[in-house]
Amino acid sequence: xxxxxxxxxxxxxxxxxxxxxxxxxxxxxxxxxxxxxxxxxxxxxxxxxxxxxxxxxxxxxxxxxxxxxxxxxxxxxxxxxxxxxxxxxxxxxxxxxxxxxxxxxxxxxxxxxx
Amino acid sequence: xxxxxxxxxxxxxxxxxxxxxxxxxxxxxxxxxxxxxxxxxxxxxxxxxxxxxxxxxxxxxxxxxxxxxxxxxxxxxxxxxxxxxxxxxxxxxxxxxxxxxxxxxxxxxxxxxxxx
Numbered sequence: 001x002x003x004x005x006x007x008x009x010x011x012x013x014x015x016x017x018x019x020x021x022x023x024x025x026x027x028x029x030x031x032x033x034x035x036x037x038x039x040x041x042x043x044x045x046x047x048x049x050x051x052x053x054x055x056x057x058x059x060x061x062x063x064x065x066x067x068x069x070x071x072x073x074x075x076x077x078x079x080x081x082x083x084x085x086x087x088x089x090x091x092x093x094x095x096x097x098x099x100x101x102x103x104x105x106x107x108x109x110x111x112x113x114x
Numbered sequence: 115x116x117x118x119x120x121x122x123x124x125x126x127x128x129x130x131x132x133x134x135x136x137x138x139x140x141x142x143x144x145x146x147x148x149x150x151x152x153x154x155x156x157x158x159x160x161x162x163x164x165x166x167x168x169x170x171x172x173x174x175x176x177x178x179x180x181x182x183x184x185x186x187x188x189x190x191x192x193x194x195x196x197x198x199x200x201x202x203x204x205x206x207x208x209x210x211x212x213x214x215x216x217x218x219x220x221x222x223x224x225x226x227x228x229x230x
Contacts, residue, residue, distance in 0.1 A: 031216055042118075042205055042220035043159075050215055058217065090159060094216060100166075101209060101216045102149065105159035 001026050004106035006091050012112045013081040021076040021109050023091030031094045032074040033058075033103065034066065036087040043090060049074055081113045117141065118208050118221035126227050127196045134181070135191040135224045137206030145211025148189040149218065150180065153203040162204075165189055167211070193226075201228045 007022045025032065030051045035043035035058075045058030049068040063085060065077040074093075078085060088110050092103040119138045127133035139148065150162040165173045165180045173180040181190040193200055203225050207218040 033217060035220075040223075042222045043207075043218075044220070045217050048215055048217050056215065088157065092159075100164045101147065102161045102164060103218060104161070105151075108157050110157075 003027065004091055004093055004104050006089075006106035006109050008109060009107065010110045012114065013078075015081060015083065015113060017081050018077070018079050019081070019111075021078070021089055021091075021111075023074045023076065023106060024072050025074075025091075025093040025104070025106075026072065027093060027095065027104065028071060029093035029095040029104070030071065031101075031103075032068065033092045033094075034064070034074070034076045035090045035092065036060065036085075037090060037108075038087050046076065046089075078111075083113050085111065086113045087111060117219045118206055120206055120221035120224050122224045123222075124225040124227070126229055127193075127200075129198060129228055129230050130195055132192060132194045133196055133226065135193070135204050135206075135226065137189045137191065137221060139187050139189060139206075139208050141187075141208065141210055143210040147209040147211070148180070148182070149207040149209070150178070150189075150191045151205045151207060153205065153223070154199075155202070159205075163191070196228045198228050198230060201226060 004025045033048040034046040047066040049055045091106040094103045146167045148165045152160045163175045179192045203223045206221040
């Protein structure tokens, strides 16, 4: 199993551009999450999904959108990129049949908006 | 209000010694889970250990143990016999049981540096 994969690994955007961060998991997990990590800080939840077709906002959703059309994929869309969105983005997944519900993280996408 | 507080931005430990990383939490939910993740300089998040609020014993995983003091709302991570590879950021996180999304709330982290 590849686990949770994210593409791209790095990206530089100009202010006002848009992009989609891709996230795929092959563990048949029903829960998926997007976090951002600003320098020297912990992770903050942007959006999450409890299953295909169901998404909800986390702590810092402004400027982002998500969709979940399949169990495997959970893309994060940035519209009109701003310097404040410079961050490392992590996708994670977990499954409801786990006792612990630990989250498995992807390797992250480092995004710079200039 | 901060739900997860890690008061040590950075710590040093000598190789082969034990070190304790502090974490306090705040919740009114009787059912919750506490996690520790390691983030090495390469950036990935690695799950280390979990403690459930109803667990009677402190969790242990190899050299990692969790000192769970429920009344004090603390869940400190103890790393025994530190190794150079333990140098990393460490994050404490909480999942509240009433939240069916099972999302995690993270602390700000502690950077641990192991000295040879």
